[in-house]
Amino acid sequence: MGVDIGGLVAIILFYLVILIIGIWAAWKNKSKPSHGELLRNEVIMIGRRDIGLTLGIFTMTATWVGGAYINGTAEGVYAVGLGFIWTQAPIGYAVSLIFGGLFFAKTMRLRRYVTMLDPFQETYGGKIGSLMFIPAVMGELFWTAAVLTALGSSLSVIFEINVHLAIVISTVVAVCYTLIGGLYSVAYTDMAQLFCIFVGLYVSLPFAVLNPAVTNIAITSTEYVYREPWLGSVSPESAWIWIDNYFLMTLGGIPWQAYFQRVLSTSTASRAQLISFVAAFSTLILAVPSVIIGAIGASTDWNQTSYGLPDPMDRNETQMILPIILRYLCPNYIAFFGLGAVSAAVMSSADSSILSASSMFTRNIYHGVLRREATDNELVWIMRAAIILFGSLAAAMTWLSTSVYGLWYLSSDLIFVLLFPQLVSVLYIKGTNAYGCIISYFFGLFLRVGGGEPYLRIHPFICYAGCHLDITFPTGPIYIQTFPFKTISMFTSLMTNVLVSYLTKFLFDRGMFPQKLDILKGFVSQPKKEKTNKITSQTSGNTDAVEQISSDKEDMDPLNTTSQNKEPVVE
Known part of the structure; x- marks a missing residue:
């Protein structure tokens, strides 16, 4: 033709x-x-x-x-x-x-x-x-x-x-x-x-x-x-992979700038x-x-x-x-x-x-x-x-890659494991700090990359339960994980953030660690976060009330580039 x-x-x-x-x-x-x-x-x-x-x-x-x-x-x-x-x-x-x-x-x-x-x-x-x-x-x-x-x-x-x-x-x-x-x-x-x-x-x-x-x-x-x-x-042996993929698509589909760009x-x-x-x-x-x-x-x-x-x-x-x-x-x-x-x-x-x-x-x-x-x-x-x-x-x-579907799955992987637990922490878990953030981030990355990625021909260096060599994979023999390691990596990252944040706060508050060791300034910005949460809870469900808070909004803007005029509402 x-x-x-x-x-x-x-x-x-x-x-x-x-x-x-x-x-x-x-x-x-x-x-x-x-x-x-x-x-x-x-x-x-x-x-x-x-x-x-x-x-x-x-x-x-x-x-x-x-x-x-x-x-x-x-x-x-x-x-x-x-x-x-x-x-x-x-x-x-x-x-x-x-x-x-x-x-x-x-x-x-x-x-x-x-x-x-x-x-x-x-x-x-x-x-x-x-x-x-x-x-x-x-x-x-x-x-x-x-x-x-x-x-x-x-x-x-x-x-x-x-x-x-x-x-x-x-x-x-x-x-x-x-x-x-x-x-x-x-x-x-x-x-x-x-x-x-x-x-x-x-x-x-x-x-x-x-x-x-x-x-x-x-x-x-x-x-x-x-x-x-x-x-x-x-099949029974692939059921955990099926469940793992659904968690990836469902929760990994949330923390996307393309989504929030429309929301905002x-x-x-x-x-x-x-x-x-x-x-x-x-x-x-x-x-x-x-x-x-x-x-x-x-x-x-x-x-x-x-x-x-x-x-x-x-x-x-x-x-x-x-x-x-x-x-x-x-x-x-x-x-x-x-x-x-x-x-x-x-x-x-x-x-x-x-x-x-x-x-x-x-x-x-x-x-x-x-x-x-x-x-x-x-x-x-x-x-x-x-x-x-x-x-x-x-x-x-x-x-x-020649597979659209392979690229499609990959697009949510890192976001699911690394970004979703961090977004939940920063929006809904009070007390998380920079130490919990950075340690959980790299720990989650280690667990996810360790599981390998067939579509990129990355062999795992962590063999989770059920890991086996698949000689029928379209791109050639590769080790396949049958354990829901992506979901476990995400959940582990979330828990690590919480535990490390609370532990470092306890150590600094009790004086076991002097303030000069707070090299990440993990507690300097904490009052600002509490203030933000307080404002949001007091004004939840009332957009107009939020739009009236000019001095507090100045603190909420991390780049401090937004003026405080009321937004136009266009139906």
Whole structure:
């Protein structure tokens, strides 16, 4: 098959439309009057905290429902050894949005933070708090790489162009409109992209299901026809891995800057919670077509199609199963429409993650640690440079793995083990200090890295119970852990933080350690944390009351860059 000129022109026009929407969003919101509450660099990160309900729901949903979500879910259902029951991310991330709305969104929004890392630097100081940037930015980069891999796969199937060339082109488009309008451009393009992915998948689905080469997916869910049943199963020896992965997806899906960027950009705390709950429901709806498409892949006699034999599994093209099905099981005009829509839509996660990584670097590393005297104009330019840098890094990381689903799992690993217990500690456990933070951080890292990582070919140096050599692993023999070591590593990190913090406080309070040994200043910033908690508890549920506290808010802002004007509430 050669390059289809009509389809190529259509996708170029589609990309131009997305770029124009991003430019329009930047122009529309640039003309808004400034209320003096946020600096220019902060407006790029979270807007003017005036994201309405409808826009908030669309951008929150689109952030999760991107290339990794759509292509990865189809790949998981299709792949031998996985199946639907092992495709855990859609349900796991939907539940994470519910938990995030219940326990984290309101607290973070009431305290009026700008990034997810602000509470860490507020409590532990700039340098210790900046340690959290490492797992946070790694998670965003892995996530973006998964999205771009899916996007490149889709475009390469449509036009038979090089996958990496497609990734570069798509990255350039996403970076361009993110540079122009920041959060506003990302949010408004999310609306268009989410509409496209919904229409593109649901319009294409009936044609794929009714193709003569496809056996009834209800039959192949439990019976062997062309291959193992796509429903999948959980054996007793793998049950702990299954449970471990669900904890990873559910709790590891919360401490993401991409999530909190939307939470912190809303006009009220209650609205931040509401968009989390609605987005959880929306992500499940948008996972349904991908699940069915993955099942179709396992139910297709590929010898009856122009794709032919060997099938995608034997050709090691499982990560491309969604675009392959749309291309070879649907009419051309439907295939180009569906694939073009998906290709444009999956950028909705890439731009969010690139903006998130750039926001944390600019505010919490460059301004918070390296140059506290930096001007607003300087930070704007650093932000723009960071967007280009992280976009380039994410594109380069797509060379590390051929599995979208593998990158998808990896994107939550470090965040789950290192960042989630620290976020719980800093927001809800009184008395944690810098000593507990840093010791638990590196101990959790040791336990997680010690368990190895098959997708990166990292062999474990800690063999937990049930560790064994798997010679059937797709990338070659590797030691596999059957013990839920990720969840145990996370819980151990949390407990270590609490125990070390209380122990050091006891030793310093009793005079067993002199104050001059407090080299991390673990107790200097503690009163500020208690003050913050007191303010939040007194004003919980009343956003307007929080907005009236000007002198206390000055202490709560770790970078001290936010003025105290009341926020505009835009319905």
